[in-house]
Amino acid sequence: MEPTSTQRDLLDADAIARGESLGIMARTVVEGYRVGEHRSPFRGFAIEFSQHREYTIGDDIRHLDWKVLGRTDRYYIKQYEQDTNFVAQLLIDGSESMNYGSGKLTKLQYAKVLSACLAYLVLLQRDAVALHVFDTEMRDTMTRTDSIAKIHPIMARLSAFEATQPTKLGSALSDIARMTKARGIVIVISDLFDDEEAFEKGMQQIRFGGSEVVVFHIMDPYEIEFPFDGIVEFIGLEETTRLKTNPAAIRKSYLDSMNAFRKRVQGICDRCGCHYVLANTQLPLAEMLSSYLAFRHKVSAR
Numbered sequence: 210m211e212p213t214s215t216q217r218d219l220l221d222a223d224a225i226a227r228g229e230s231l232g233i234m235a236r237t238v239v240e241g242y243r244v245g246e247h248r249s250p251f252r253g254f255a256i257e258f259s260q261h262r263e264y265t266i267g268d269d270i271r272h273l274d275w276k277v278l279g280r281t282d283r284y285y286i287k288q289y290e291q292d293t294n295f296v297a298q299l300l301i302d303g304s305e306s307m308n309y310g311s312g313k314l315t316k317l318q319y320a321k322v323l324s325a326c327l328a329y330l331v332l333l334q335r336d337a338v339a340l341h342v343f344d345t346e347m348r349d350t351m352t353r354t355d356s357i358a359k360i361h362p363i364m365a366r367l368s369a370f371e372a373t374q375p376t377k378l379g380s381a382l383s384d385i386a387r388m389t390k391a392r393g394i395v396i397v398i399s400d401l402f403d404d405e406e407a408f409e410k411g412m413q414q415i416r417f418g419g420s421e422v423v424v425f426h427i428m429d430p431y432e433i434e435f436p437f438d439g440i441v442e443f444i445g446l447e448e449t450t451r452l453k454t455n456p457a458a459i460r461k462s463y464l465d466s467m468n469a470f471r472k473r474v475q476g477i478c479d480r481c482g483c484h485y486v487l488a489n490t491q492l493p494l495a496e497m498l499s500s501y502l503a504f505r506h507k508v509s510a511r
Contacts, residue, residue, distance in 0.1 A: 219325035219364045227499035228330045231506050295393045296337040296353050299324050300385055302399030304344040304376030306446045311431040319490040320398045320427050321367045327396060332357045343381035344374035375447040379407025386414035397424045401474050412481040422483040430491040435463050
């Protein structure tokens with residue numbers, strides 16, 4: 210089935226072109242489902258030498274180290290690190306606060322495009338992706354696939370989703386931790402407006418299972434800069450609270466609170482050993498994503 214124009218809009222051609230040249234390599238050891246390009250915790254007899262172990266009855270003599278045998282008259286087997294493919298779990302915040310947008314794209318639309326591009330890049334390099342959209346609970350889940358043809362149903366699911374409920378990010382992270390059976394990559398795409406203690410607990414649960422976590426913090430430039438003037442009525446997106454005020458009177462306290470919030474959530478990511486990426490929706494997605502992938506490639510190469 211041909212994708213609709215709305216679905217096609219989710220694949221940013223510039224972001225795909227830049228991302229394809231950089232790739233998405235696993236930073237940590239992953240447990241895959243077939244041989245691939247990323248370091249596995251399991252030792253086998255392929256790819257890169259790791260260590261010796263003593264020969265035991267039943268071992269394949271093709272893996273004997275004959276040089277060691279000649280020098281020591283002892284039988285040792287050569288072991289190698291096995292490479293594997295990873296599964297990327299895309300966890301997308303579909304709560305009402307993501308509906309905010311001061312420009313062409315709301316935070317939710319930006320998150321959808323980012324998710325579609327990441328899914329395409331992961332599938333293009335023959336790794337696997339699973340899709341999860343949440344608010345107070347998991348609203349939509351698409352099980353793991355490594356087929357590039359599945360990008361069309363992924364885009365269809367993303368395109369169709371509408372945000373109408375509050376959020377429980379911590380619960381969603383805990384659900385992913387329970388659902389994830391093997392170490393891979395969990396990519397969180399959210400504005401992170403939720404209980405910070407629950408957020409950290411959920412992050413720790415995922416990291417305890419051995420998976421890597423990347424957090425894309427989706428924010429609108431108006432949330433970051435608060436450039437409002439005159440008398441403005443602010444309406445809560447996940448509650449009925451309304452506040453009519455002069456923005457100039459609260460700008461400093463708002464910016465202090467917002468900057469403190471961003472530092473706290475970044476601190477949570479740092480403590481959990483996760484990458485934190487501020488995704489300002491004013492910045493072209495191709496620029497934001499390629500910048501992060503270049504940084505990631507540099508870190509992975511160390």
